[in-house]
Each structure stands twice: as structure tokens, then as C-alpha cells.
Amino acid sequence: RPPRSTQGVSSAASDVYKRQGINAEYMGEQTRKHLMQETIETSSPKMRRSIFGPYNPREELHIANPEIVREKIKKIRLDGAEKLNVISDFDFTLTRRKVEEKIADSSFNVLTSSPLMSEEYKQNSKNLFKKFAPIERDTTISPEVRANYMKTWWEESSNLIINERLSKRRIKNSVMLSNLYFRYGVKEFFQIIQRVKMHCYIVSAGIKEVIKQAISILEAQMSFESKDILALCSTSEKYDESGYISNFEGPLITSSNKSLLISHDLYPEIKVNSNAIVIGDLIDDLSMVNNLHLSTKLTIGMLNINDAALLEDYKKAFDIVIGVDGNFLHIAQILEAITGNSNNCLLYTSPSPRDQRGSRMPSSA
Numbered sequence: 001r002p003p004r005s006t007q008g009v010s011s012a013a014s015d016v017y018k019r020q021g022i023n024a025e026y027m028g029e030q031t032r033k034h035l036m037q038e039t040i041e042t043s044s045p046k047m048r049r050s051i052f053g054p055y056n057p058r059e060e061l062h063i064a065n066p067e068i069v070r071e072k073i074k075k076i077r078l079d080g081a082e083k084l085n086v087i088s089d090f091d092f093t094l095t096r097r098k099v100e101e102k103i104a105d106s107s108f109n110v111l112t113s114s115p116l117m118s119e120e121y122k123q124n125s126k127n128l129f130k131k132f133a134p135i136e137r138d139t140t141i142s143p144e145v146r147a148n149y150m151k152t153w154w155e156e157s158s159n160l161i162i163n164e165r166l167s168k169r170r171i172k173n174s175v176m177l178s179n180l181y182f183r184y185g186v187k188e189f190f191q192i193i194q195r196v197k198m199h200c201y202i203v204s205a206g207i208k209e210v211i212k213q214a215i216s217i218l219e220a221q222m223s224f225e226s227k228d229i230l231a232l233c234s235t236s237e238k239y240d241e242s243g244y245i246s247n248f249e250g251p252l253i254t255s256s257n258k259s260l261l262i263s264h265d266l267y268p269e270i271k272v273n274s275n276a277i278v279i280g281d282l283i284d285d286l287s288m289v290n291n292l293h294l295s296t297k298l299t300i301g302m303l304n305i306n307d308a309a310l311l312e313d314y315k316k317a318f319d320i321v322i323g324v325d326g327n328f329l330h331i332a333q334i335l336e337a338i339t340g341n342s343n344n345c346l347l348y349t350s351p352s353p354r355d356q357r358g359s360r361m362p363s364s365a
Contacts, residue, residue, distance in 0.1 A: 053181030059326025107206030150254035185328030
């Protein structure tokens with residue numbers, strides 16, 4: 001393959017080359033990217049960053065019907081942790097949407113914002129986001145029409161990824177260089193799941209390898225072992241002999257058809273008539289459990305934007321809504337109340353039948 005110019009490489013990458021005294025114009029694409037990965041990995045302080053976001057004191061908690069929520073929690077607690085499954089979305093559910101007033105990265109945006117990706121990929125990916133992201137949250141569009149749009153978005157995005165010839169190493173380094181952060185309280189959430197050996201299923205329309213690398217970093221930073229308790233359900237990448245993504249296999253999963261990934265047949269450990277806590281940032285995320293026969297289902301929505309009309313939709317759809325890109329501490333607190341000896345749960349102690357519009361969780365909790 002003939003050498004290419006550096007037009008498609010970010011300025012950050014070019015600076016790396018200059019510091020190394022290398023003329024990037026005469027380097028082949030894969031050689032340039034390999035050098036860039038090695039240099040950034042050893043020189044950038046961000047490669048050693050924490051993957052946990054800061055506490056958000058502005059979060060809001062909304063409960064449309066506290067009595068129903070209390071009854072569900074009591075029922076799940078009486079049935080025991082062995083009958084409870086946690087089923088959660090990943091992007092902007094386990095992770096923050098904003099950190100320090102900057103938009104955080106989703107699993108797709110990890111690549112779009114990466115200095116290790118070509119400018120052509122990043123621009124095309126941004127164009128797709130501008131076109132399809134508003135449709136994903138538009139509740140005035142029918143689910144069927146929205147699902148077709150989401151399918152088109154994923155297909156076009158996957159083609160961009162295949163053409164970029166991505167390796168696992170470049171994805172891992174992109175995650176460390178990214179603005180992806182888990183929510184404050186996710187650490188406590190996973191600690192409880194690990195302690196009681198509960199099954200947790202992450203059902204995502206995002207990029208599986210990006211999510212795997214993010215979880216791997218989380219494991220290292222909090223001494224968490226996800227094996228046997230955490231399942232990642234997402235469209236899988238297929239790699240060629242050289243270690244680059246060459247295709248995607250299995251069902252193409254979007255935000256509208258996640259139920260294809262989780263059922264009693266696929267995961268027999270999810271017993272019929274067991275209970276579940278279902279967590280997502282889109283109303284469509286509730287469809288994750290459409291193929292499960294559950295006894296009690298507690299639904300929690302992460303509303304990341306200030307939108308009064310959307311808040312009303314979320315309150316109708318979810319039992320609990322955590323607003324303003326809030327923390328995961330309330331969810332960890334609910335898990336502790338269900339699986340431990342603690343009754344110190346906001347949903348037990350709050351006497352108000354009205355919405356809970358502010359968090360009582362201290363920043364040091």
C-alpha cells in the first residue's frame with residue numbers, strides 16, 4: 001500500500017511525531033498509528049486517569065408513586081437476592097453524560113473523540129450523530145419508525161469502524177484517552193453485586209470492545225472481579241488474522257431492539273418469575289426485558305437533560321427517575337436495602353407522597 005499524507009491524522013498525533021523526530025508524511029498508515037499508540041501510552045498522564053466521575057450535587061430524584069415503589073422493594077427483599085437480577089444499559093446509564101460541564105463520551109464517542117482515529121472517521125461519525133441522535137430521543141416518533149432509523153445509524157457506523165481497521169490495543173488506548181466516566185456510586189453498586197454474587201447484565205447498543213475495555217479499567221481501579229457475575233450483551237466484533245475489526249456478528253443491536261439479546265433461553269440462570277431492577281437512560285431501554293417473564297420489576301430511569309416534558313414521560317415510564325445526570329448512589333442504596341441488613345433507604349424513610357425533587361445523599365456518602 002503506498003504511503004499516505006498526514007492530512008487525516010489529528011494535530012495531537014502530529015505533535016507526538018515531531019517530538020520523536022519523525023517525518024510522518026513518509027510513514028504508512030498502520031506504522032504511524034502503531035507508533036502513535038506506543039508513544040501516547042507511555043507519555044500521556046491521562047493514560048493513568050481515574051475512570052470514575054465526580055459526585056454530582058445537582059442530581060434530582062423523582063418518584064411518581066412512592067407507595068408502589070416501597071411495595072416493590074419490600075417484595076424483592078422478601079424474595080431474596082438469589083431471585084434478583086440487575087439489567088442495565090451502559091452508555092449514559094452507568095456512565096456520565098457530562099463531567100465538569102463538558103459532554104462525556106459514549107462508547108461510540110470514545111472513538112469519535114480519540115486522537116488515535118483518522119479525521120475522516122471522526123468527521124463522518126459526528127455527521128451521523130448529528131443526524132440520528134435527536135431521533136433516538138424523540139418520543140413523538142413511533143417505535144417502529146425510530147427502530148428503522150437506529151438500525152441505519154448502526155449499520156453506517158459499523159462500516160466506518162470496519163474501514164478504520166481498529167485493533168483492540170487502539171481501542172484500549174482510546175478509552176484511556178477519552179472522556180468516558182462511570183457515575184459516582186457505580187463503585188459501591190458493583191461492590192454490593194460482587195459481595196452477594198448477584199447476576200448483572202449490561203445490555204448495550206454500543207461498541208462491545210470499548211465497553212469491555214472500560215470495565216477492565218474499572219476492575220483494575222476498584223479491585224472488582226466481574227467474572228461469573230457480569231454479562232455483557234451487545235453486538236460482537238469479528239477480528240481478522242491481523243487483529244483488526246473486519247465485521248460484526250450476531251444480531252445488530254440498537255437502542256430499540258435490545259430484547260433480542262436477553263431471554264431465559266440465552267441466560268437460563270434468569271429464572272422464570274424472578275425479579276429484576278432495570279436501569280436505562282432511554283424509555284426504549286425498558287424493552288430489554290420484553291422476553292423475560294418476571295415477577296417484580298423495579299425500573300429506574302437516568303434522565304440526563306433538563307426537559308420538563310421529557311421528565312413527565314420518564315415519570316410515567318419508570319418507577320424512579322434520577323435526574324440532572326445524577327449519581328448511582330441511590331441505586332446502590334436500594335441494592336443494600338434489598339440484600340443487606342440496612343433499612344436506611346430513602347424510599348423507606350421518605351414520608352412525602354410527592355416527588356422527591358432533591359437528593360438527600362451527602363457528597364461524602
